[in-house]
Amino acid sequence: IFNRIYDGVQKKMTAAGGLKLKLFNATMNAANKRRDLAERGQTSPLLDLKSGVLDKVVASKVRDRFGGRLRYAFSGGAALSKEVGLFIDNLGIKVYEGYGLTETSPIVSANRPGGQKIGSIGKCIPGVTVKIAPTETAPEGQGEIVVYGPNVMQGYHNLPEKTAEVMTEDGGFRTGDMGRQDDEGYLWITGRVKEQYKLENGKYVVPAPMEEQLKLSPLINQVLIDGANRLFNIALVVPDMESLKAWAQETGVAFDSDEALCADPRAHARIGEELASCGAEFKGYERPKKWALAHEEFSPANDMLTPTLKLKRRNVMAAYEATIEALYE
Template identity: 60%
Template sequence: MSTEGNFKDLVDVLQKSVAAFGDHNLFGTKRDGVWQWITYREFGRRVDDLRGGLKTLGVGPGDTVAIISGNRVEWAVAAYATYGLGARFCPMYEHQLDEDRKYIVEDSGAKVIFTSTYPIYETTREWVGTVGQVEHVFCMALPEEDEASFAHLESVGRRQPAPVAEIDPESICGFIYTSGTTGKPKGVLLSHRNIVSNLNGVARFFPIDTRDVSVSFLPWAHSFGQTCELHMLLSRGAAIAIAESIDKLIDNFAEVKPTIILAVPRIFNRIYDGLQKKIAEEGGIKKRLFDAAMANAEVRKKLAEQGKTSALVELKHKFYDALVFSKIRARFGGRLRYAISGGAALSPEVADFIDKLGIFVCEGYGLTETSPIVSSNRIGARKIGSVGQPIDGVEVIIDTSVVDDEDSQDGEIVVRGPNVMVGYHNLPEATREVIREDGGFRTGDLGRMDEDGFLYITGRIKEQYKLENGKYVVPGPLEEQLQLSGFISQAFIDGANRPYNVALIVPDRAAVERWAKENGIAGDYPAILQHDKTRALFEREIAEHSKGFKGYERIKGFDLLPEEFSVDNGLLTPKMSVKRKAVVERYRDRLAALHAAAASPQTVAAVTPGGGR
């Protein structure tokens, strides 16, 4: 039985999926070393129970239920129970600043809060009657006999069931707060219609069914994880194994044998970097075999682009696949069909690498405000380096009027369709700034479309700046390319109204310390970073990864930072975006010194391929 492409609202999604896939596994959780699964039907019963429990608390249409939790079965139960009462669901991250959580709870008007851990519960229960409209706080870690436990509320609802409310597709199903790189988070209001338009819009070209399984590690508090994994896979009868942790991801892949993984580019970059390091360390015949396999895969790809095949190339491919690529795929369980990337731009180099391993890389584009999917590559219509063509029902417009650069063909990406948000909660002026009179949403992203309708992302308008010579620079692409180096964890480029660009580089500490030991460099970590040989290493790495960029886009100086950008130090948002203004403020003196040195007549040329500083 199929459910594809005909949903009215998220309650409809659950009801149709339970009816169609009742006895199939839905969620898997590892407990005591064993994966334990619940079926669609069992999940539906838990949703019914919690819906009844929430109803006894007075939750109804227009009320807000919040959750502070990582991915787990209870997260999904809480979401769908909330939808079934016509209420609004508001997720937050476990690793989020307390002041941001408190702001979100107040702004959203949360009446009930679910928490995953006791420490979070201890803090949050103090908000009852003191913060916003909070009336009840429950904890998933408490035993059922405790009235403040999630399980107890389910048991209450089991005894006092509540019917499913009539759902208006235009009604708000939830908030997702965008953790902006400046200012307070904005609550994006999404309707049932917004999200199901995404599910319906990709139904035609994503063949996912009951044979598929994912290992879930992308937070459902993020729109990409919530729509593209939780709602999408649930709507198709697929199974979702909830990863134990990022550290145990490879073990979980081997155990679950997923057919689909969804991740942000940072995860794919780690996979790429890890494989490259392992191959380089093994050296010898293994490296020569790998290089030969990749070279043959490149020839095979070029022939395919021309609509050609070669019997010899195909024979070699079978040989190399059995000897090399299949062994790499086995590390991910051996059944992986799709690697779906979103949330930021994926390097074409990384996408091409994974694709050659025999794993179909599908890069898409979207934003929280577009529910989130705007466009996607798909089987039969893909260009590596692009984010694909718009999904069904969505229109993309490139507004070139916002780019004051005669050398550029880029413009702001504007999105029109049923996926565009209702607006920002309690922020009518901010909503008017981004939603045009024709309903188009101004994304703030720069991009272009080719003659085949494939969309390419080239940067962010807010991150774009002009050098002293009038040239426009978008730092993101070079930052992402530098981070492909095995020695660079994070990169931040600065150059607004300056003669040249400079960079703050956060090294990969483990890689640098290993390299230092191999090269006889002693001392603590800060001392290693100050060593001339370390400096020379990073000059080479920056030069190598700057190939293909124009001279004015490259950097003319850099500094190595011993401390990484993180959520805890206020330099990253919970979804791991760099807070650019915060970085500039924190490292104002270092950046000023770098710019002064770069502008000095004594400073040699920029870091370029084959050159030094």
């Protein structure tokens, strides 16, 4: 939902253009500068005044769309992009991201008033600790998050083998999530252990964070990155059809169906520009070298997403096997 707020507001401001867009960008820039100063323990009366005026003129109007009284929101269940978190914070809505699993009853850590780092999943709640267990594929300083505490389950009912797979000898629960813990105790998720794969050149790739970054594009609705045991990564992109159609109409690209538009070389090239722009900070080997467009949205109904809207990678790759193979020919 936070991604949709980010995407919706960005589209509206871009479409408005002119003075509205300038004021919106000024609001974001002022909020970012205030945050940077606060992190250094500094303030600026002039910047505070400017930010206050812009908040009344711009940010408050966005908050009014949510009833006008929304000040705090909590995020969990799926990773929240740092860029989206900063954006929501700039609107004057504090987002506290947390983390947990059913097996941990269900919370492990959370950001909270007076203890927030946007992009992190906060510090462990009282009585709970974590260890970062090194794995063969994890970069230095990262590993699998293992949770300890009274909230950790005793095991899966009548499933001793499954229990043994996730529980350590000293009572820790292996979450399957990759992460790191900074010097102040804040946890950061960096991917899923099982989703990580190795390219043919020996480089390891964690696709989920890159996919979240690419979805910040107003033209990209969903995306899957893969390249396991291949020379390079590819991307299967489900465009935001509303935005792509608007672009097509503006640029004179004729089409008679969503499928036809996705098959148009000009649409393919336009999505390629978005992949390059949003993935500019990716390492060279991480960037998708080829991509394909799919007009059907991934959903629980077509078994491409879980009920909690997580990507079912195997199902997507099986459904688009021929398309993916063609990208490597």
